[in-house]
Amino acid sequence: MDTPVLMPQLGNEISEAQIDAWFKAVGDRVEKGEMLLTITTPKIALEVEAPASGTLKEILVAPDELAKVGATLAIIAAS
Amino acid sequence: MPKALAVEPARFRRKGQLDLKPIPLHQYDRPLATERQRRGDAALKAVLRHMLVVREFEAMLGSFKAKGSYQDIAFAYRGPAHLSIGQEGAAVGQALALTPGDHIFGSHRSHGEFIAKGLSAIAQLSAHDLGTIMEGHRGGALLHSVERHLAAPTVPALAENFLLLGLLAEIFMRDNGFNRGMGGSMHAFFPPFGIYPNNAIVGASAGIATGAALRKKLAGEATIAVANGGDGSTGCGPVFEAMNFAAMAQYDTLWTDQNKGGLPVLYFFSNNFYAMGGQTIGETMGWDRLSRIGAAINPQGMHAETVDGTNPLAVADAVQCQRARLLAGEGPALLDVECYRSAGHSTTDANVYRSREEIAAWEVFDPIASYAAKLVAEGVLGDSDVQALRDEVASLMAAVTRAAIDPKISPMIDIAADPTLIGRLMFANAEIATPTGTVPLLAQxxxxxxxxxxxxxxxxxxxxxxxxxxxxxxxxxxxxxxxxxxxxxxxxxxxxxxxxxxxxxxxxxxxxxxxxxxxxxxxxxxxxxxxxxxxxxxxxxxxxxxxxxxxxxxxxxxxxxxxxxxxxxxxxxxxxxxxxxxxxxxxxxxxxxxxxxxxxxxxxxxxxxxxxxxxxxxxxxxxxxxxxxxxxxxxxxxxxxxxxxYDTVEQFHAGGVPADYYRIPLGEPDIKRDGDDVTILTIGPSLYAGVAAAGEMASAYGVSAEVIDARSLVPFNYDPLIASVKKTGRLAIVSEASERGSFAMTLAANLTRFAFSSLKAPPRVIGTPNWIVPGAEMETSYFPQADDIVAIVMGEMFAEKNVNRRGLRNWDDRELARKAL
Incomplete structure (x- = not known):
């Protein structure tokens, strides 16, 4: 089963944020709760955790790119 | 919040007790013979002389305040005189252990520290350096005046006259005072001798000296800052804030290399046991000994110590020891220097809060009498030598005083001839060049x-x-x-x-x-x-x-x-x-x-x-x-x-925000939208309500509004505004400040004066009401919105257009004012 990694809701005034860095590469094992990537809004930098354990199957948004709140940033496949 | 410093539960959740470091009380017991060997007779004699100079200087001020005369000199001195008679041992002892590059910051009662530090610096500086310093002060004007009227056989003696005349002229608010008479008794200072501002606000020097110590540390100077204050200042919150700032753990835990270690600042409390009319120990403070408060600040207890302030050598010893700790990065430090103030708080003090018996009991510990007696007993001086010193100092003080009150030598500043002179001293009105240096960075x-x-x-x-x-x-x-x-x-x-x-x-x-x-x-x-x-x-x-x-x-x-x-x-x-x-x-x-x-x-x-x-x-x-x-x-x-x-993007400046560095001069309002019929001057975020209102007035009512963004409040160039009002004849000033006493009201009053003949209606201030800012959901009822501006401007300045009022602001301002609103 695949689990999407979503751009979190960052407060009701923020509609999009930038991906700064991925700490895992496609194919890497990830554990639920592990820090997966960092994002920034105009005001703050935040860490996003892996929502499930498994293998990082796909990264959909590259560093320095913007994504809307709720957008899928990556896919984790259950292993 | 640095992640490098984990807050570990195991460290904090264990049973135990805090063991506080013992705080030494009056531990100094070095025999005078030993001090004589270490310092030499001349230095010990200078200590006595410096205490006598401090005492005589203050006796002179006290005499002018009490009798209008000193020796055979009559003079009416109207300013303050917070005397430190009885505390000379603390001031002179402190100065003895400091170098010219150590900087002292004082209180309202700091004549003694000023004079002692100056005399100590003069004794340490070379004749060449003294000459350079004195020539460098206001083009040598004070020096040349001293050379003419208070000539002395040696450069150090001349420098002492320079010091005393510069201070006394300052206290008498003369143009040749160290600070042109702009500081006076409670604020005098002279940085080249390491004498930084004295301060009329109790405890205020604590934070300033702490910042000075921070700069000394960052600049790599091997000198310290001293925050002088009284025991009463330990009741002031900013003093505790300053001591904590100087003791922040991050200097050890996070700062690196030569920047490690607490700040090199000594909090030197001249503890005279009274804070104006309140007694600190036993009445207004919780501490039994002032030095106890060091234990509240850091595990080192600020190396706090209680010292006998009536003995200048005990004080010098303690300051020297603390100074070495500070230069080793072990700051901050605290000294509780007990020195009974035998004079009143000020010359209006009738001593109603303490008994004659108490004053008499402390008389035997007078720093000058007891120190002189010790020097005589040790054979450093004879009684006649002490008397000769007293006479020399009294004669010196009379000469300095004559020079300080003589208008030919020490003229008052002539405000009548130059009415805005003080005004021009308010600002440097200077800028540094665009920085282009290379500085160490963690990353590019x-x-x-x-x-x-x-x-x-x-x-x-x-x-x-x-x-x-x-x-x-x-x-x-x-x-x-x-x-x-x-x-x-x-x-x-x-x-x-x-x-x-x-x-x-x-x-x-x-x-x-x-x-x-x-x-x-x-x-x-x-x-x-x-x-x-x-x-x-x-x-x-x-x-x-x-x-x-x-x-x-x-x-x-x-x-x-x-x-x-x-x-x-x-x-x-x-x-x-x-x-x-x-x-x-x-x-x-x-x-x-x-x-x-x-x-x-x-x-x-x-x-x-x-x-x-x-x-x-x-x-x-x-x-x-x-x-x-x-x-x-x-x-x-x-x-x-x-x-x-903060999230606003650029909507006005053609080409957007330049990526390169640029400056906009302070004080220049900026026209954000041109118009002919009314000027809307906005302060801060009201710009956006003003621009929206101008848009609506143009499209709905054919009224052309010019929107000017104040950008600065001080300074402020009225010319663009006057030019606009000359064109439009109408002015609304919009801000998010409560209207009563606001800067918008100042602008309205001044514009009425400066452009009265051009105005078709009185300037109208649209600010916020004189009540609390409500929460988020009600904010639009409080901060002026575009609707409010349109309603007020159209209703009050363009009545002929018969625009229906929509805004909430239909209240009766005069009725509200009667109700304190």
Whole structure:
């Protein structure tokens, strides 16, 4: 089963944020709760955790790119 | 919040007890014979002479206040005289252990410390250095006057006359006083001898000396700062804020290399047991011995010690020991120097709060009588030598006093001949050149995610199709501020930035975000929640040649730093007669949505205080350019920033926010929209309501409004506004400050005067009501909206158009005023 990694809701005034860095590469094992990537809004930098354990199957948004709140940033496949 | 410092439960959740370090009391017991061997007879004799000079100087002031005469000299002195008679041992002992490069900051009762430090510096400086210092002070005017009227056989003796005349002329508010008479008794100072400002606000020197110590540490100087104060000042919160600031653990845990270690500052409390009419021990304080408070500050207990202040050698020994600790990076330090004040608080003090018996019991410990007796007993001096010293000092003081009251030697400043002279001393009105230096960085700016992110943004905030870009896609006001800060911080090592969450958090509103990747701790750090210390340390840092960018998270916290902003940051340039500079930029956000204590526009409070420059930019272009000017200024500048505008993109300046560095001069209002029928002058975020109102008035009613953004409050150039009003004949001034006493009211009053003949209607102030700021859902009923502006302008200035009033502001201002609203 695949689990999407979503751009979190960052407060009701923020509609999009930038991906700064991925700490895992496609194919890497990830554990639920592990820090997966960092994002920034105009005001703050935040860490996003892996929502499930498994293998990082796909990264959909590259560093320095913007994504809307709720957008899928990556896919984790259950292993 | 640094992740490097984990808060481990195991460390904090275990049973135990705190063992406090013992605090020495009166431990000095070195025999005079040993001191004689160590210091030599001449030095021991100089200690007595210096105490006599201090005593005679104050006896002279006291005599003028009490009798209108001293020796055979009649003079009416009208200023203050807070005497330290009985405390000379503390002042002279302290000075004995300091070098000329150590800097003292005093209190309202600091004549003694001033004189003792000056005499000590003179004794240590070479004749050549003394000559250079005296020639360098105001073109040698005071020196040449001393050479003519108080000639002396040696350079040090001449320098002593220079010191005493410069001080006494200052106390008598003469033009040849050290600070041109702008400081007076409670504020005199002379930096070349290491005598920094004395301060009429109790405890205020604590924070300033702490900032001076920070600068000394960062500049790598092997000298210390001394905060002189009385026991009464331990009741002042800012003193505790300062001591904690000097003891912050991060100097050891996070700062690196030569910057490690607590600040080199000595808090020297001349404990005379009384705080004006209140007795500290036993009445107004909880401590039994003042030195106990050191235990509250850090595990070292600030190396606190109680010392016999009636014995100058005991004091010198303690100061010397603390000084060595401070230079080894073990600061801060505290000395409780017990020295009974035998004179009253001031010359109006009738001693009704203490008994004659108590005063008599302390007389035997008079520092001069007891020290002189010891020197005689030891054979250093004979009784006749002591008397000869007394006579010499009395004669010296008479000569200095005659010179200080003689208008030919010590003239008053002629205000009648030059009525704005004092005004011109308020500001340096100077800027540094654009910084171009190379400073050590943790990483190059290009490596920062924030900078990469900003580099991809559009510089103008409106797209080709006319839509406003999101703050992720165009440079915002926050980014504009950041770019100005980045330029200065990465090119000028004298500049440091701090506030309550400035580092990893990036400031509560993200202005500094990314800087912690680039700048080392000593350039950018988190401070304690100590607004008074934040501002006071920036003042001290500035007085010592540093530059500071500090932040109060909300403008509503200005009250927590009231004295430091109103009396310290604002005053020292003028009170120094223009000698000291205060390059301090204080950023304050103006809140929104958080209600009554987090949403107030307090620009009027600071604009009211002479000595502060005040700006309130509302666009990214203006924010970057005005902050660059503020950071370049040699004067203190307060920058207000609306939290509602941090995400605002540039909508006015053609071409957007330049990526390169630029400055916008302080004080120039800017026309944001041209018009012919009415002028809308806005302050801060009201710009956007003003522009929206102008749009509606044009489209719905055919009224053409010119919108001018004030941008700055102090200074302020009225010319563009007068020109606009001459064209339109009508003026509305919109701001988010409570109307009563606001800066908008000042502008309205002045514009009425300056452009009266052009006005078709009285200027109308549209501010906020004189009641609390309500919470988020009710804010639009409080801050002027475009609807309010349209309704008031159309209703009151264009009545013939018969526009229906929609806004909420139909209240009766006169009725509200009667009800205190």
């Amino acid at each position: 700016p290009e490596t920062s995610a924030r900078i990469r992110q900003d580099a991809k943004k559009a510089r103008f905030g409106v797209g080709a199709d006319g839509t406003k870009l999101s703050p992720m896609r165009a440079i915002t006001l926050r980014d504009g501020l950041f770019e100005a800060i980045l330029h200065h911080m990465t090119r000028d090592e004298r500049l440091i930035a701090y506030g309550e969450e400035c580092r990893e958090w990036g400031g509560a509103f993200g202005v500094y975000r990314g800087l912690s990747d680039i700048l080392p701790y000593q350039r950018l750090f988190n401070s304690p929640i100590s607004e008074a210390a934040i501002v006071a340390t920036a003042v001290g840092h500035g007085l010592e040649g540093g530059r500071a960018l500090i932040e109060l998270m909300y403008g509503d916290f200005i009250g927590r730093a009231g004295d430091e902003i109103f009396n310290q940051m604002a005053k020292w340039h003028a009170m120094s007669g223009g000698v000291l500079k205060l390059p301090v930029v204080l950023r304050c956000s103006v809140g929104s949505k958080y209600g009554a204590q987090h949403s107030q526009d307090w620009t009027a409070l600071v604009a009211h205080i002479p000595g502060l420059k005040v700006v309130y930019p509302a666009t990214p272009y203006d924010a970057k350019g005005l902050l660059a000017s503020a950071l370049s200024s040699e004067d203190p500048v307060i920058v207000f920033e609306s939290q509602r505008l």
